[in-house]
Amino acid sequence: MHKDIQRRDVFYVSDGTAITCETLGHVVLGQFAFDVNEKTFPFVETEDKVCELIKHIQHAYERDGVKPLVFFSMVVPGIRERLLEAPAFFYDVLESVVQRVAEDTLMKPKPKLQRSRSVGKDSDTYFDRISAIEYTLAHDDGVSLKGLEHADIILLGVSRSGKTPTSLYMAMQFGLRVVNYPFIAEDMKMLRLLPEFEFHRHKLFGLTIDPERLTQIRENRLSGSEYASTEQCEQEVNTIESLFRREAISYINTTALSVEEITTRVLEKTGLKRRLF
Template identity: 70%
Template sequence: MQINTESRDVFYVSDGTAITCETLGHVLLGQFSFSANEKTFPFVESLDKVEDLVREIENSFTRTGEKPLVFFSIVLPDIRQVLVKSSAHCYDVLEDLVKKMQNDLQMEPQPKLQRSRSVKRDSDTYFDRIAAIEYTLAHDDGITLKGIEKADIVLLGVSRSGKTPTSLYMAMQFGLRVVNYPFIDDDIKAMRLLPEFEIHRHKLFGLTIDAQRLTEIRENRLSGSDYASDEQCRLELASVEALFRREAIPYINTSSLSVEEISTRILEKAGLKRRLV
């Protein structure tokens, strides 16, 4: 049977949220050229759930003739054993690290469901994260600039340059309060900073994007409109990038970057520290 090297089924499996599996899996998959048909299975914490999952794995193997790739984090041995016996290439995202820490610390691990130090629901960090998300949602897409003095960073850019997903990622992952503001027609014509931005200049950060990519994104939303035209996209980007340069506002091009990469580069360039890890 000929193996298809263009696409593979990929499962992210965890007895928790599966976010760690997704993150590490994406990094590893980025080293290979095939496309991934991805599915995520969080909270696989019982034999019934893992048996349902194994049926999906077997169906994938039968359908494609290829073993799917499974990135997993399962701490309970009986559930883990069922999974690794399935017709899949299984990668435990924590196993090597746990073993190394065990050797380094000379301490036996004590596996427990949902054990993580990343989000402590009984501590101030959890509520800081929720407050950051609420603030960022309230200040999305220029809804309001009231309370801008509480923002950690203000993202500026043309419509559809990646401001909203970046803002939410930074709030959820790093606990940062983010305002994002899209330049509209009136802004493009005047092309000057609002007074609210002048007094918070040190918080400003710009996002830009290649004109062709922006046209594609806008065409998917409003096909055939002036808003999505190549000419309009080029005009807006040229005007906004000129403003960024004139006002010495740091900015990055988001065209080929994931939201994780965009956020990390913003933190690095802006000198911000992650509040939550």
């Protein structure tokens, strides 16, 4: 009998960044109840790298007596064949889709190493994304309110409601320039928008969160502080939601949402165009 059948080792492997493998793997494995021990191996392009990877897979198999799950994407035939010799269950994240597209278009695919993330001819869009990330970092947590005319969206909310991770995800994945601003005690007392935001109302979007969850998050950061108290969290959430309603600012509750889900809902509600890379 396997000693730990409720836990599986999962490897995400690619001769590129492995982001596609991770994304698909997370979606698929989210449908199953077992725990996963995840490891990512990007840029497996050489014989030495695939041999080192196989050692890790072999070790996991010998340790638990259970074949690991490997989500992979490989375009170099020799490296791919070598990988498939390892004791694991393999899932090619592109094979079935590529084959279907080839059949439907009557065209043969021309595999190219790291095609999905290369700069090359798409250097303009690549550097646009870098610029978006730099802009978003410079406007994180209310650090700067200059250049708001260049923002695609301005996220508002209380401290620790998910603004920063959402902002960075939107910048990194979609090339959006995001400003995020945390409402502090002085803002709460006045219960009004800053003058800087009045000229960019169409870009404003709010994030809120259940007070109980906010208390838990803040307790992990500053345990026992007034900042993390139940009363303070309830007061801040109630105040900010009142402001959103009064100023007709669209907002969503982030309590049970992942960063990916928050971003998707924000884009859906605002109609912002996704800039894919």
